[in-house]
Amino acid sequence: MTGPGPRAAWGPVEGQETSMFETGLRNPTLGIEVQGYKARYARYNAEASALLETALVNGEGRLSRDGALVVDTGQFTGRSPKDKHIVVEPSTKDDIWWDGNRALRPEDFETLKADMLEVLADRDVEVQDLVCGAVAEHAVNIRLIAGFSWHALFLRHMLRRPPRDALSDYTPDFTIINLPHFRADPARHGTRSETVVAISFEQKLVLIAGTEYSGENKKAAFTILNHLYPARGILPMHCSANHSVQDAKDTALFFGLSGTGKTTLSSDRTRKLIGDDEHGWSDEGIFNFEGGxxxxxxxxxxxxxxxxxxxxxxxxxxxxxxxxxxxxxxxxxxxxxxxxxxxxxxxxxxLANVAPDSRGAEPRNIFLLTCDAFGVTPPIARLSPAEARVLFLLGFTSKVAGTERGVGAPEPTFSTCFGAPFLTRPPAVYADLFEKRLEQSGAQVWLVNTGWSGGDVETGKRMPISVTRSLLRAAMNSTLGAVRFERDRVWGVEIPCDGPAEARPYLDPYDTWRDKDAFDRAADGLRSRIMPKLSELGVTFPLSRVPQTADL
Missing domain, CATH: 2.170.8.10 (Phosphoenolpyruvate Carboxykinase, domain 2)
Incomplete structure (x- = not known):
């Protein structure tokens, strides 16, 4: 990155002597050099227009006809979850879910940090002082030191932006250093590849290198909160959330992995959006982590x-x-x-319909979204609290091409708590909090299939979004809960026998398949994938007795 103009335009921060060239509004006593980091130039808290301008000047992206910044993330167009590491440290090692996280030795982290800081010292960087969490007492301050201006613009959009007059007192709780062009050396740094996301909870530092995909910045922040919040009694959640325009206490949550419809389904003109991806559930209710x-x-x-x-x-x-x-x-x-x-x-x-405080009451309805590539999961099903806990832990969906490296056609997968790549603690920690919150709120939980109907991924069609929306609205306005329910023949959960007119042909997945034998084979295929996972959880399949299907 080069400066946005002549060197004099950057100007040093007033009132502080420094060996670095710095500009921008920040806490005068807590620049990056005080933290132990040096750069050639550091620009603090540039706003969106300035970041956009610099990104264009530096050739980081191009301008669309509408003025959007269009960027190419190069080799990596999705996250690299297998390249994420947590440092093994005395204060946290007993709390980490090591079955789901790759360990990094402290000495390897120190070598990686030293090598990255050596490169950083000769770079121009953007520094953004941002906040995670819409509730002040639960907020976590995240400072980003970015080698790309467009990464700074991305995270400025995604996290919460402190008022300008608050920046002079800003103190980061965690710092993310992202140098996309730095390549890790597995032999030297103990990493799996040249790409690395390494988190030290003791140093409160995240190092990202070897990937231009900006989502790593956002998910690093989410991982931090996933670790901190359970100890505070707050459930961190990979979900979107909204509430009714007429009734602010009518809050709904939408859990699901990328591609299952969290963002789309929570964007509804009849409801106020709280947020589209990451939230906390505290004693006071729901709050958004993000600002974008x-x-x-x-x-x-x-x-x-x-x-x-x-x-x-x-x-x-x-x-x-x-x-x-x-x-x-x-x-x-x-x-x-x-x-x-x-x-x-x-x-x-x-967005027009946004909750101004990014907060909501405890939810009345919770939707567990899955994209079923087998095509045998009902479009909506009512869950008991016990079933909800199991399906929350199971996190069944299908990976959709592009959200992770190496994924082509959709394939069935499982991501515990609908966010396994971002969990630092054992899944039961989050499931216990989920169960506790369900008991306290009395929320109704629903399983929703936004995947295939009438066949599998090769022979069926994606569930029409209009059908899904009509079922969600019927659930939220309580009309769906008033109809008769029967047990689904695959999952054993309750499915409605009636619903909105356009949804009626889809309510029982078995009826949507012309080839009933093919349905049975697909159901058997799903069972063969699910049963080992449920066995790990100590439950049987189907989740409840299915009277009409004795051999299940």
Missing amino acids: CYAKTIRLSKESEPEIWDAVHAFGTVLENVVMDEDSRSLMLDDDTITENTRAAYPLER
Whole structure:
């Protein structure tokens, strides 16, 4: 990165002597040099327009016809969960879920840090002082030191931005250093590959290198809160959330992995969006971690998702791996030439229906979203608290191409608590908190399939979003709960016998398949994948007795 203009335009921070060249508004007593980090130039807390300008000057991206920044993340168009490491440290080693996290020796982390800081000392960097958490008493301050201006713009959109007059007192709780062009050496640094995300909870430091995918910054912040919050009695959740426009106490949560519809389904003109991806559930209710949205854009429809469409076509939005027409600079949202995982990052205020305080009451309804590639899961099912706990731990869905490296066609997978790559503690810690919150709130939990119907991933079709929306609304306005229910033949959960007119043909997945023998084979395939996972949890399958299917 180079400076945004002549060197004099940067200017030193007033009132402080430093061996670095710095500019921007910040705490004058707590620059990055005080933290032990040096750079050639450091620009603090540049706002969106300045970051956009610098990113364009430096050739980090191109401008769309609407003024969005279109960037290519290069080799990596998704997260690299296998390259994420947690340092083995005395204060945290007994709390870490090592079955789900790759360990890094302290001495390897120190070598990695020293080598990255040596490179940092000769670089121009953006520094952003940001906040995670909409409730002040639970907030965690995250400082980003970024080698790319567009990464700074991305995280500025995604996290919460302190008022300008609060920056002079800002103190980071954790710092993320991201140098995309640095390559880790597995033999020297103890990493799995040249790509690394390494977290030290004792040093309160995250090192990211070897990937330009900006989602690693956001998910590093989420991982930090996933570790800190359970000790405070707060359930950290990979979910979106909204509440009714008419009744602010009518809060709903939408759990699910990338591609299951969290962002899309929580964006509803009849409801206020609390947030689209990461939330906490405390004694006071629900609060958003973030200050922005990170929406998938592939095959985005203005008719089906007008709010997201408008945000994607707004000035300053960051668009990752979206294809543009070279002449008109119009977006080609149906083009998956680069990846299926095309993304847009934009601040929450771009949306019209946003809860102004990013908070909500305890939820009345909770939806566990799954993208079932087998096509045998019902579009909606009512869960008992015991079933909800099991399915929360199971985290069944299908990986959708592009959200992680190495994933092509959708394939069934399991991600405990709907967020295994971001959990630092054993899954039971989060499940226990989930169960406790369910008991306290009396929330109704629903299983929702946004995947395939009438066949599997090769022979069926994706569930129409209009059908899913109609079922969610029926659940939230209590009309669905008033109908008769029967047991699903695959999962053993309760499915409604009636519902909105457009949803009726989809309610029983068995009825949507022409080839009933093929349905049975697909169901057997799903069982064969689920049963070992449920065995680990100490439960049987199906979850409840299915009277009409004795051999299950």
